[in-house]
Amino acid sequence: MEPDWIRSVVDADAFEHEQRCLSHVWTFLGLTVDVANDGDWLTASIATRSVFVQRFGGELRGFENLCAHRFYPLRNGARGNGRLICEFHHWQYDSEGRAVAIPHARELFDAVPAELCARLNRVEIATCGTLIFGRFAAPGVDLSLEDFLGEGLPFLHAASQIKARPQYLNRTVAANWRLCMHVTLDDYHVPAVHPTSMGRSAYVQRQNITYKAFGLHSSLLSTARTGAFERLLEGCRKGTYRPTHYVIFQITPNLTVLLIRVDFSFFYGVIVVYDALRHDRTNQRAWLFPAPFVGPYQWLRKLTDPVRKPIVRRLAQRILCEDNRVCERLQETARQMRSAPRLGRLEERIDWFENSYRQLIAEGEARMRSAEER
Template sequence: MDDRVQQSQLSFPPDMVIPPQRYSGEANHAEEAARVFRRCWMFVGFTDDLRNDNDFITADIAGTSVLVQNFDGDLRAYHNVCTHRYSLIHLRPCGNGKPVCPYHGWVFNRDGVPVGIPGNREHFGLDDAAKKRLALRRFEVAVRGRFVFVRLEPAGPGLDEQLGAYGAVLDHLSELFTDRIDEGVLPWSANWKAALESALEVYHVDATHPETFKGYVKKVWICSYEGEHSRGVSQLSDGSARWWDGVSQKMGLPRSDRLESYDHYLIFPNLAIGVSHGALMSVQTYDPVGPDRCELHYRLFLGETSKPQTKGGAARKAVEANVAGFNRTILGEDQRVAEATHKGLKQVQVPAVLGSCEERIAAFHRAWLARMAAE
């Protein structure tokens, strides 16, 4: 009896938890795209890939393909769909090249207008006004540090307002973690919310990561909040801290003087950033590609070494391989339980029971429910 009383006091009420039916279904997916992903500033990449004229990156925001292009130093974001016969324009995640449709060779300028149309005079007869009516749909783009964000719908707060105090965190991380050592995209057969929730608590660590993450951190999760966003801090295990101290010294890696534990940030809705001992940054997005599928895009960064002679050496390569392999193993373990949870969510009607150890998930649910209820 006492245990049940304690549970009722510590767990979150069902009306604060996303109903299981909202983790699947085309109608839910479409509503979520309209109310959450189109209205939020969405992380799409780094300025590292946009340094030069005609550099570009592409991203998919809940079914909308977006290109961000450097036009002589000016970053602009457009719908990555040709207005002629609707082929995607840029087919790679990043690269360098003008916005040229691969299907019929239509060329678009910095204003998104198709200024180069093969056979225009013979076949289309489009004057300047008609070409302007065929301009690509433009989106808002903003940068904080090296993090690039796009918003599909223009109404609402600016990026700095949406980030709040976490904007300064992105500035700090951008200055420190400049050396990308690994990147990948993993398809998961799970709704993006079920996938993301595995990153918002350490309660699952003993069962899901008994040979990996369990030994990496101490199972203490100190949480704090900034608007829709959240932070969880856990102390690294003594062995993990010693390993990072040794690697940082031997490799000449800089460390953050502000983030000395395992610090994990969620930038709502789907950007997760983890920092290990101030020496390693993991950046992950959980991108919906359908109601029952998502893609996890991960990137790993170290700081710029003060011992450049170590870059490319055997010891440095071993460290990078160790870190990248460890990260991929943990993601694989999370994928297994996220996909199992998604299958279970489709078979029940009652909201999940969230305990006090899952308060960041509850905060994420509150933010999601508020967005979905907004007009």
């Protein structure tokens, strides 16, 4: 990690710059199961800018969450259903984001809505399984979501085949989003930070796990069997994959998808996204759901899932809170950090993540330079 890695963690201007650079990167927004019916919408953010995704019949559309009149947020809350009407003065928009009904338009603006050409800022949307991603368009930004996710795609597609409504866990963390990501990439802290929730014996030996970098992203499989990563992808592609160990995929910039063993043979899927709010504040959104893979004793799940549900929720809440506390304390000392941290073999992926992050920032800066020259 570069010595200046901490700058955007402590400095609001450096953070703003970083977020501008990231606004054209595919960013996880939410799940299609939350926008399953016509008119359903959900809110999210891309590089601190509020956006929403709405279903119009068979299609999902994304827009910046900002009315074209006086920039009131069109969607308030996490999710809902309804026509696209601004609450401030009742401007109404169609599925293209065009203002199609404006109260007293002739009298107040000397024009009919079509003549005003007022429209919402469109967000590019793409999906992988039930995962919805979005980004702001810009000249030269044309990498497809498939290419962006690369080898992560088969796993993300298979692991996100959620049928029912998941459980939600949301929390604001008083720490920078990158510190939040670092802790998910750190397999060293578990016995110290989660001694009772995960157990003091949860220390993993580096030789017993598999780390794999792919594109800008990385994964951990808690098995050392040769070819485990490739077999996992192959199984996901063919629909034959059955979870047997802990798996975590980190998708740069801010998404984590994991499979955890809850008891004997039952696995849960967990999705966590860290939406940056400010340099020292992050919105953590998490989704919990029974892993969508057939396992032994599948028939038991109907009976045992309701029992498992609150247990998993409590445990996930506890583990996430323990991680959040660590990040909040790191944020407190961030100003005093004057060099790069010493990363051991169980923190290797933090370095990979930081390299990907720097690459994205460099690409963003190059984009800004060429926009200025145009």
